[in-house]
Each structure stands twice: as C-alpha cells, then as structure tokens.
Amino acid sequence: MENKTVYLDNAATTAVDPRVVEAMIPYFNENYGNPGSMHSLGLGGQVALDNSREKISSILNCSTEEILFTGSGTESCNMAIKGVAHHLGKKLKKGNHIITQKTEHHAVLETCEFLEKEGFEVTYLDVDRFGMVNLDDLKNAIREETILVSIMYANNEIGTIQPLEEISDICRENKILFHTDACQAGNYLDLDVEKIGCDLLSLNGSKIYGPKGVGLLYLRKGIMITPLIHGGGQERRLRSGTENIPLIVGFAKALEIATAEKEGETERIGKLSKKLTEGILSTIPKAFLNGHPEKRIVSNVNISILDVEGEAVLLYLDHRGVCASTGSACTSKTLDPSHVILATGLPYEAAHGSIRFSLGRNTTNEEIDYVLEILPEIIKNVRGISPVNLKAEDFKEYLSEANKKISLGVVA
Ligand SMILES: Cc1ncc(COP(=O)(O)O)c(C=O)c1O
Numbered sequence: 001m002e003n004k005t006v007y008l009d010n011a012a013t014t015a016v017d018p019r020v021v022e023a024m025i026p027y028f029n030e031n032y033g034n035p036g037s038m039h040s041l042g043l044g045g046q047v048a049l050d051n052s053r054e055k056i057s058s059i060l061n062c063s064t065e066e067i068l069f070t071g072s073g074t075e076s077c078n079m080a081i082k083g084v085a086h087h088l089g090k091k092l093k094k095g096n097h098i099i100t101q102k103t104e105h106h107a108v109l110e111t112c113e114f115l116e117k118e119g120f121e122v123t124y125l126d127v128d129r130f131g132m133v134n135l136d137d138l139k140n141a142i143r144e145e146t147i148l149v150s151i152m153y154a155n156n157e158i159g160t161i162q163p164l165e166e167i168s169d170i171c172r173e174n175k176i177l178f179h180t181d182a183c184q185a186g187n188y189l190d191l192d193v194e195k196i197g198c199d200l201l202s203l204n205g206s207k208i209y210g211p212k213g214v215g216l217l218y219l220r221k222g223i224m225i226t227p228l229i230h231g232g233g234q235e236r237r238l239r240s241g242t243e244n245i246p247l248i249v250g251f252a253k254a255l256e257i258a259t260a261e262k263e264g265e266t267e268r269i270g271k272l273s274k275k276l277t278e279g280i281l282s283t284i285p286k287a288f289l290n291g292h293p294e295k296r297i298v299s300n301v302n303i304s305i306l307d308v309e310g311e312a313v314l315l316y317l318d319h320r321g322v323c324a325s326t327g328s329a330c331t332s333k334t335l336d337p338s339h340v341i342l343a344t345g346l347p348y349e350a351a352h353g354s355i356r357f358s359l360g361r362n363t364t365n366e367e368i369d370y371v372l373e374i375l376p377e378i379i380k381n382v383r384g385i386s387p388v389n390l391k392a393e394d395f396k397e398y399l400s401e402a403n404k405k406i407s408l409g410v411v412a
Pocket of ligand 1: 011012071072073074105107154156181182183184206213
C-alpha cells in the first residue's frame, strides 16, 4: 500500500471510467463533425448529440428539449441563477429577491453575490449543526418579490442531503422557481426531476467518472431564462458554441453507468464509509463527524479533529500516499476555514481541523484499513507540534458517545 496512491478525494473529482473513455474516443478523430454542418460527418455529430440527450433525459425523467449542455457545473449554476434573475427580475420586473443557503458551493454563492451588486437582494439561510436548512426559515424568508430559490441537493464538503421535495412543495405553493445544484448527487441519489420537483437542476461530468469540462442544466419546459453566452444559437439559443461532442458522449455514458450501478455502489461504499468513520472515531480522541448522521451522501466522511491543522494532516497523508481534502478542492488552497463547517456552528479554531475523505468506485477495503492504520500516528505527530489544546468539554455535544454510533450508509 505504501507505494500506491489511495485516492479519497472523489468529491473533488473522479477518475474517468475506462468505459467512458472508450465511448468518447471515436468522437475526437473519427466522428469529429460539427453537428451544425450539412454533410454526413456533421450528421454523425448530431446523432451522437441526440442520443446523449436522449439517454440523459430518460434518467432525469424529462424531455430532451429540457436538457441544455454546458461547460461545467459552475456554468450551469450561473446560467440558472443569472438566467432566471435577468429574465424574471430585470426583463419582466417580477421581483428582485433570491433565496439560497449558507453552505452552497461557491458556484452558487458567488453568483448570488454578483447579482447583489446588480441590485438583487439575496437571503442566505442558516443551517443547523448537521448542515440542514430549516423549512420554516425558508417559508419565512419568502417575499412578494422572491423569484428563485436555489438549494443544493447534497453538500460537497459534509455530504448533507437537503429535503428537496419539501422545498419544492413550498416553492410551488408560492409560485417561485426552484433550482438545485445536484453536482454531488449523480452517483448516489435519484435524479428524477419530477420526484425532486425542481424547475432547474445543475449537474456535471467530473464527479460521476465522466470527463471534466462538461455539465448540463435541466430547464423545465415553459421556463424562460436570459442566456449568458450569445452566438450561433446552439442549445435552443440558450448556450451558443459548437457542441463538445466527445465530452457530451462521455457525460451521457458516465451518467448511464452511475445510474446502473447506483444501488450496489451505495451499499458497498456505505459500508466502507461506516467502517472508516467508526474506526477514526474509536481510535482518535477529540474527533467527530460533520454533516448529518443519516441524511448524507454515503461516500462522504468529513471528520473534525480538534487541535490539528487540517492542512498539516493532509500533507502527512499525502506523504503516505493518501489523497484527501480539507474542504472543497476549490477553496482548500486558501487558509480560511471552510465556510460550510463554519455555517454549521463550529468555532473558527475547530473548523481548521476538518478533513474530508470522499470514497469512490475504486476505493477498496484494504485502502480503508491502511488509512485507519496510519491516521492515529499522523494525528499524534501533528498534535505534538500544535499550539492549540481545545477543551473537550466545550465540544461535549459533538464528542458524546452517542455521536460515535452513527448509522451511516442510510440514504434518505
Ligand atoms: C456541489 C458542487 N457544485 C458545483 C461544482 C462546480 O462544478 P464544476 O467544477 O464542474 O464547475 C462542484 C464541484 O466542485 C460541486 O461540488
């Protein structure tokens, strides 16, 4: 195990599945036609595009016209939120208020902050200590001017799954559009947009063993948005630019595989996550699980370890061949503690010691054993040089024995 890479950062990105690579290859150098061209090579591209849209729409339980391909999850979230804000808010003057919550990915938070500078008002709902939004808070935040609610499906840092069906009911009762960022949900949760009840949904390829640089926006029929990108009129004139056929084909194939393997992988990875969590909590003192104990993505194990710098632990782990993360990969290059962990109410000094292990399709039982074997010693070393010594009694609520017996692997 010492000379092997143990990749436990699947929430940051996944390896591309070899079956996906195989499906993509012909579209780079054989069937490379532009779907907009009139000749047979172009037609080949159009067929691949149509087939991919067909596959994805059957998984999302929507019509093909409701799927718009984009260049990433970030782009999809921008397209959804700015698109609705600019159409309903600026053009139709229906209102200028958006509701989201504090543990969203930066793709949503920064988009909302950008819109605030344009004059929109945004409510950022608090979450509880498990990262859950409160439905009464949501109801109370709704105003006459509210045009959009954007609440993620599953959190990328702590794995918490939000109650989307209830959120959707509230939005429908109040005739407000509902967008969900589902970028972390594709491997483990149901993406049926009718069951979820969302009007817009963002998804990407890079978390589901597909290629990076491709995403989609599900846009319910009849909803108008203002496009971000103008040009040749592709994707129903809502996202211009020559369609990236190899990546789209790979995305569709990846989603197809993830859907077929969802049940088995949820069970297998759930067991490994449970073993990892319980193993860490029983061998390392002053440690606790972040996120919801049950309503969580099975692949996510986010642990706070008091009196350590998460970054120091990561370096030690990396030295022993283990790739993990302190938060979302996009923010872990800054030294600020995670906005998600802070939003769950942990104090600044404790938020610094959170480590995210995100398991995946290639994770094995031996890899989990290896992490459990090396981690206690690493923590001992890091604590040995740490100036911090937090009082366990200040974290009683988190460190209780009851919190160590977690029924992980239950996906709500
Ligand atoms: C929940 C969530 N939303 C959005 C994104 C952004 O996706 P992309 O990297 O494809 O832009 C990510 C990726 O980290 C994510 O985890």
